[in-house]
Amino acid sequence: MTTLETLTEITAEAFGVPAAELSPDRDLRGIDGVDSVKVLRAIARIEQRYDVELEDSDVFAVKTLGDLVTLIEKAQ
């Protein structure tokens, strides 16, 4: 599984939406029913899965799954 596939799967589960609705450049907060709480929850699960701790400035700046892939790959 690529990082993007893994992140898509975790995020879809955290948001309660089908993975197919999540494209790498979609603004996560623009998805129906998704707010900053759900984004934070997804990031927490991703940090746990990869055993990494992202910088606060990055955590709160994440807009898309593509951003997250870059951050996770950099943090590993």
Add this chain to the structure above:
Amino acid sequence: MRTADTSQHYELDPEVFGLFLDPMRKYSCGIYESPSDTLAEAQVRKLHFVAGRLGLRGGERLLDIGCGWGSLPLFMAQEYKCEVTGLSPAGRQHAYIRGLAAERGLSSRVNIRSGYFETAEFGVERYDGITMLGSIVHMPDLAGVYSKARSLLRKGGMLYVSESCFRNAGMHARFDAEGGTRFVRESIYGSGEMRPLSDLVRAAEDAGLSVVAVDDLTDNYRRTIADWMTNAKARADELNAHQPGLAENMIRYFEICNAAWGYTTKHYALTCSRSR
């Protein structure tokens, strides 16, 4: 001193809280030791932890500010033979606690008073320990609260405060007016001023108290709230029978809390003593 109105949430029927809290109806963080610990076990362990932080040996005179449904006064009276005054502005809690105290033969050691700590009047006899579990968040005047608490403690008396805090001053500035914070403040409690731990420590120092211990209970609160959420989901219909939409509101509150721990918020226990 200024007071803040918190009755909106705490004046709900006590039965509501019985639907998702532990049997003692302790509405604050528990302490878990193993993966198999239940919510009820975690809450009992937490009260023993508080007793430890206060250095209780038995028979002390305690004041519990924001006593909720009386879990701490009843427990300390029963387990440590303490004489406990519980103070809370939410009138619906008082009859409930008095009833339990009478049932358990603790009426002579448990005294429940109505009112706000900031304006309440106290006699000359001082306390060995004062506790505030999740109540200082509802008090706007930190300096006044600490100073009054200190004046009510005997020399060497202990103050235990556990509270949810912004993770640092930057998070406070950034998230105080954000959606999640506003929802919890306005839709759940009606008021509340969450601060960083540094504000609580500074106010304690300024009041002349000595800081004895700081404990990070964040992971424990995450698990406590996860247990509350499980219960609230299972009893959603009963919650909504008390007030339409209540289950969804409570679950949303719990989800916000548990998403934020460690990122924007922490839960600390701060123990201070009146000593030089």
